Amino acid sequence: MAFSTLLLDIEGTTTPVAYVFEVLFPFARDRVQAFLAAQGQAAQADLALLRQEYQAETDAVPAWSGDEPVAAVPYIHYLIARDRKSTGLKSLQGKLWNAGYRSGELRSQLFPDVKPAFERWQAAGKAIYIFSSGSVQAQQLIFRYSQDGDLTPYISGYFDTTTGPKREVSSYQKIAQEIGTAPNDILFISDVVAELQPAQAAGFQTLFSQRPGNHSDDSQGVEVIHAFDQVQLTQKALDPTQTVE
Numbered sequence: 001m002a003f004s005t006l007l008l009d010i011e012g013t014t015t016p017v018a019y020v021f022e023v024l025f026p027f028a029r030d031r032v033q034a035f036l037a038a039q040g041q042a043a044q045a046d047l048a049l050l051r052q053e054y055q056a057e058t059d060a061v062p063a064w065s066g067d068e069p070v071a072a073v074p075y076i077h078y079l080i081a082r083d084r085k086s087t088g089l090k091s092l093q094g095k096l097w098n099a100g101y102r103s104g105e106l107r108s109q110l111f112p113d114v115k116p117a118f119e120r121w122q123a124a125g126k127a128i129y130i131f132s133s134g135s136v137q138a139q140q141l142i143f144r145y146s147q148d149g150d151l152t153p154y155i156s157g158y159f160d161t162t163t164g165p166k167r168e169v170s171s172y173q174k175i176a177q178e179i180g181t182a183p184n185d186i187l188f189i190s191d192v193v194a195e196l197q198p199a200q201a202a203g204f205q206t207l208f209s210q211r212p213g214n215h216s217d218d219s220q221g222v223e224v225i226h227a228f229d230q231v232q233l234t235q236k237a238l239d240p241t242q243t244v245e
């Protein structure tokens with residue numbers, strides 16, 4: 001396959017699922033109460049979004065009564081426990097993680113082949129973008145404060161749910177437009193078939209990321225990779241004698 005641009009999922013693709021569920025989510029859950037008590041003003045916009053979401057709930061959810069920012073904590077814990085992909089929650093979690101990364105309490109985990117691949121892709125002239133349901137701020141933190149150092153210089157841009165849901169064709173159409181690249185020149189890698197299928201429908205090339213600890217190993221026919229060194233870098237050679245991988 002030839003491509004000019006990579007679009008990468010994070011959880012299960014660049015980053016172990018366990019880092020998200022066993023480190024990041026508990027970190028946010030444990031600190032949200034103290035954060036809202038001390039800096040509730042900074043979270044007003046997030047709380048307003050969450051209040052709308054709360055008012056639209058049809059299931060029985062923990063009560064959110066009172067106007068103090070901390071009154072939202074039981075409902076926020078409920079959303080975190082369900083990994084609800086809501087924009088207000090993701091933004092608030094991003095603020096909590098920002099504090100943790102800056103203080104040095106958090107360092108993100110990436111699969112060991114990620115940084116070498118970024119170096120290789122950059123050297124080959126490929127552009128690297130990220131598409132994750134985590135907020136753009138949270139995505140940037142993951143790549144800035146990693147155990148392998150700051151990888152943000154390799155990344156050209158980030159997309160989150162403000163562009164659109166990961167399971168809708170229109171989100172991928174928008175991303176291709178925003179990048180300014182033909183869909184068939186973009187390779188999207190994710191561990192979720194329900195994200196790869198709409199990307200394919202939008203014309204993207206796709207690979208299924210099968211990593212240790214992922215939720216599903218069923219690629220449903222999508223080509224599988226276990227690490228980024230399996231991505232074939234078919235370059236558009238200017239010199240016909242140049243070796244093509």
Ligand SMILES: [Mg+2]
Nearest residue numbers: 009011012191
């Ligand atoms: Mg994923």
